[in-house]
Amino acid sequence: MPRTLTIKKVDGKPGQVYYPLQLNEVPRPVPGPKEVLVRLHAAALNHRDLFIRQQLYPGISFEQPLLADGVGTVVEAGADVDPAVARSLLRARVLLTPSRGWAADPRGPEDPNPASFSVVGGSALLPPGSGTAQDYALLDPAELEPAPPHLTAAEAAALPLVGLTAWRALVTKGLGAPDADAAAAAADGINVLVTGIGGGVALSALQFAVALGARVFVTSGDPAKLERARRELGAAGGVSYRDAAWDKQLAAQLPASRPYLDLVIDGAGGDVVSRAVRLLRPGGVISVYGMTVAPKMDWTMQAVLRNVDLRGSTMGSRAEFRAMVDFVRRHTIHPIVSRVVRGLDDIAAIDGLFEDIRAGRQFGKLVIEISPEGEDSAKL
Known part of the structure; x- marks a missing residue:
């Protein structure tokens, strides 16, 4: 039965x-x-x-x-x-x-x-x-x-679930793009930070951002996961969030031609705003799809003065699901x-x-x- x-x-x-x-x-x-x-x-x-x-x-x-x-x-x-x-x-x-x-x-x-x-x-x-x-x-x-x-x-x-969540956090909310073509134009050459690599949403966001032409950096508490993200999935660099100065370490990895982040895709919450604001360009975006560290996060005056845009993002629509699946099909993402x-x-x-x-x-x-x-x- x-x-x-x-x-x-x-x-x-x-x-x-x-x-x-x-x-x-x-x-x-x-x-x-x-x-x-x-x-x-x-x-x-x-x-x-x-x-x-x-x-x-x-x-x-x-x-x-x-x-x-x-x-x-x-x-x-x-x-x-x-x-x-x-x-x-x-x-x-x-x-x-x-x-x-x-x-x-x-x-x-x-x-x-x-x-x-x-x-x-x-x-x-x-x-x-x-x-x-x-x-x-x-x-x-x-x-x-x-x-x-x-x-x-x-x-x-x-x-399905992680792909849809990552697509909305990265494309619709993060890049502010209505479709894949606009997303590719917006992502070309920018610096993106994806936190907590190893989880399904973070990995999908990394894969999608790389396919769109972004330069992607990642965080994890596990050095082996950082290495896999770099070696197998095209991450440009990464740092351990267990290190007290991870934001300074990440700053040292950013290219001299673009020494700042344009976008952060985050599923942890916690102190991501106070850390990321030091690295984000004025008007940069933090797209948050979860808060595994705590159900609250700090919003600082420094973020206000730098015009940082904090955007919440949860899963996505049926139309976004269709667009995400089509993107995976066209780019043969596994x-x-x-x-x-x-x-x-x-x-x-x-x-x-x-x-x-x-x-x-x-x-x-x-x-x-x-x-x-x-x-x-x-x-x-």
């Missing part, structure tokens, strides 16, 4: 509890008139999933499948799906959009009600079955995007996969992926292989 992976409710306080994983057998879903059925091949973890297990994320569900990232094959279409759409999707490998409730507005979700926008996976705000840690998923065809053919299933599963485990039923191995996140061991995404591509869907 088909399976879903959820969390099991146990007693405990937020931040202290750790909900165990639970594998469930469920009936094979049947597409509604305007739905398609997708056979999932792989799904990937995000920090959000660890926060859900620790009850540190709002609106969690104990019935919904976990995980927001997934790739699969469309195996069935409902009776009222447009025939042309059905023909194009059936047997096609597709990426699943990782969120709902945001179509195209570059400013933010069209509905100002915060509850209108939700991330897929373990969310009580979305219809049943919204998540990628399962064998099958029912979706509106509009929530699918053809998977770039150069990607393996694991690479494809590694892309998302970085840290580790893959095989089998939705291998709970111990999946728990090990969560421990990688908790310990910060990963360099790239952590992926669960659910089914081989081309597998007969009638088996479940």
Whole structure:
């Protein structure tokens, strides 16, 4: 029978509890008139999933499948799906959009009600079955995007959430560009700092910025991650944020022809403003997509006097997702996969992926292989 992976409710306080994983057998879903059925091949973890297990994320569900990232094959279409759409999707490998409730507005979700926008996976705000840690998923065809053919299933599963988040933080908010062509013109030759390299969003931002023509510098607490970013992914330099004078060390690496940063892409928060303001050009931008250090960050008068622009950025719209996937396809970018485990039923191995996140061991995404591509869907 088909399976879903959820969390099991146990007693405990937020931040202290750790909900165990639970594998469930469920009936094979049947597409509604305007739905398609997708056979999932792989799904990937995000920090959000660890926060859900620790009850540190709002609106969690104990019935919904976990995980927001997934790739699969469309195996069935409902009776009222447009025939042309059905023909194009059936047997096609597709990426699943990782969120709902945001179509195209570059400013933010069209509905100002915060509850209108939700991330897929373990969310009580979305219809049943919204998540990628399962064998099958029912979706509106509009929530699918053809998977770039150069990607393996694991690479494809590694892309959606982090790729979308990085694209918006870098392109829409960071460069202020409406499309990839404008982004390439804005990024050509500029200096970009991406903090916390090793995480999925940071790695995607590095890959996208390099492909756009920017000179990219990175930070990490792990020298091996800094070296990999330079040697394998085209980073121009990097420093350890564990060093008290990392900002001075970074300043020494900037080229004499452009001895300043134009843009910072940050997911940590903390003292990034006070550090980066010493390196940013007047009018430079700090694009923040997360705050893993603390839920607050300082805004200094020095940043005001230098006209620094601080911009918040969270995931992105359906239109930005389409643009990001097209960019990955055209530039044959391969998302970085840290580790893959095989089998939705291998709970111990999946728990090990969560421990990688908790310990910060990963360099790239952590992926669960659910089914081989081309597998007969009638088996479940």
